[in-house]
Amino acid sequence: MAVLSIKYKFPENFWWGAATSGPQTEGRFNKKHANVFDHWFDIEKEAFFNGIGPNVASNFYNSYKEDIKLMADIGLDSLRTSIQWTRLIKDFETAEVDEEAVVFYNRVIDELIKNKIIPVINLQHFDLPVELYDKYGGWESKHVIALFVLFAEKCFELFGDRVKNWITFNEPMVIVEGQYLYQFHYPNLVDGKKAVQVLYNLNLASAKVIAAFKQSKCAKQGGEIGVVLNLTPAYPRSQADEDVKAAAFVEDFFNKSFLDPAVKGEFTPSLVQTLQADGVLWESTPEELMIIKNNTIDFLGVNYYQPRRAKSKEVAWDIEKSWMPNKYFDDYEMPGRRMNPYRGWEIYPQALYDIAINIRDYYNNIRWYVSENGMGVEGEENYRNADGLIEDIYRIDFYEEHLTYLHKAIQEGSNCFGFHAWTPIDCWSWSNAYKNRYGYIAVDLATQIKTIKKSGYWIKNVAKNNGFS
Numbered sequence: 001m002a003v004l005s006i007k008y009k010f011p012e013n014f015w016w017g018a019a020t021s022g023p024q025t026e027g028r029f030n031k032k033h034a035n036v037f038d039h040w041f042d043i044e045k046e047a048f049f050n051g052i053g054p055n056v057a058s059n060f061y062n063s064y065k066e067d068i069k070l071m072a073d074i075g076l077d078s079l080r081t082s083i084q085w086t087r088l089i090k091d092f093e094t095a096e097v098d099e100e101a102v103v104f105y106n107r108v109i110d111e112l113i114k115n116k117i118i119p120v121i122n123l124q125h126f127d128l129p130v131e132l133y134d135k136y137g138g139w140e141s142k143h144v145i146a147l148f149v150l151f152a153e154k155c156f157e158l159f160g161d162r163v164k165n166w167i168t169f170n171e172p173m174v175i176v177e178g179q180y181l182y183q184f185h186y187p188n189l190v191d192g193k194k195a196v197q198v199l200y201n202l203n204l205a206s207a208k209v210i211a212a213f214k215q216s217k218c219a220k221q222g223g224e225i226g227v228v229l230n231l232t233p234a235y236p237r238s239q240a241d242e243d244v245k246a247a248a249f250v251e252d253f254f255n256k257s258f259l260d261p262a263v264k265g266e267f268t269p270s271l272v273q274t275l276q277a278d279g280v281l282w283e284s285t286p287e288e289l290m291i292i293k294n295n296t297i298d299f300l301g302v303n304y305y306q307p308r309r310a311k312s313k314e315v316a317w318d319i320e321k322s323w324m325p326n327k328y329f330d331d332y333e334m335p336g337r338r339m340n341p342y343r344g345w346e347i348y349p350q351a352l353y354d355i356a357i358n359i360r361d362y363y364n365n366i367r368w369y370v371s372e373n374g375m376g377v378e379g380e381e382n383y384r385n386a387d388g389l390i391e392d393i394y395r396i397d398f399y400e401e402h403l404t405y406l407h408k409a410i411q412e413g414s415n416c417f418g419f420h421a422w423t424p425i426d427c428w429s430w431s432n433a434y435k436n437r438y439g440y441i442a443v444d445l446a447t448q449i450k451t452i453k454k455s456g457y458w459i460k461n462v463a464k465n466n467g468f469s
């Protein structure tokens, strides 16, 4: 029998998994507290696509067994999801747990392991308890950081015997952007100074959780901890000095502000200088900076969907206005760019190669994995064939293009150990709700029936062959 040769073969033990999060899948069943999105939906349903909120989501709280079985059926070997702070903890100040939630997360973790799926557990996926925002200003407060550490310690203690891969935050930069700059996370503020302080506080929170993790039994038994960053490279419009400078600021503010402290333990000097000169630099103490210095990540997760493109400002920033990072750049819409029209995001697979090489050359070639990549498409029901299969060929093409660039970077020495798609099963996308679907597996919202899409069969083959042709 002819042996099929695999053109793009990946390293041994490469993860072929997928990522999701607690607040986007579980539904609010039995949850005793609300996070900022739960609360936003309670007070302003119309802010969510078709008025659909997180109350049921993809019903994972009730159907986790069947869902995990489907994930195993399509060959996934690892899953990132998150433990909701608002579910696990009954009393935020003492970290007293809700016993029902402990049972639930134990069952989920055990079920994953039973199905040979490695659990990768994230501690924060945009789901700050709203009470902690109302009472303390959320991530603006160092007390909230202390409470987050208590929650994290509880997670390590309860689940660290089986969970060996932990994540402190998913896309902390998106918290800064959504809550404090561009109004897409409750409470939708526009406050550059607070944004900068929160950016710092989130770095500190991540480092403090890592410090706590190092003391845990899990770490002593070989467990590891990392952070997931959305590294969306910033390409300048042209090589003209002004454009290059604009893109360099975008890199400093949106990428390096988390990447440098996470991997190197230090903030980027050029960023610190600019923020200081503008009078918006964060407040920090030497002790905190030492904590950041001494508690860097074991591995990195990179979410990549779209590039950023920047150009110099057309009109100078009005200094009467409050500080915003946009003082230093304008977004650039490159003519002829390829778009995903549903999400409004540019498709540029080559960026994954650039990210991988950047990590290799400037970040100690740290061990990293693609923690999210994916394509959200509206109206996928239109692609169902006569046999009921959603033929999401565009998604397969999207992944193969990205994986081809990733493969090239790995060949050239980048230390990437896995690829997680966003997402295993269609899930709730914040204010876009169920508009754009990302999953390998479809959800019918009316019946909660879940069916494997063509891309689900595709990934099964890729995982089996550890590559594709």
Ligand code: BG6
Binding pocket: 021, 024, 170, 171, 174, 230, 303, 343, 372, 376, 422, 428, 429, 430, 432, 436
């Ligand atoms: C990532 C997030 O930014 O992108 C996910 O980690 C999110 O939570 C995903 O769902 C897709 O983006 P969106 O906005 O279409 O849901």
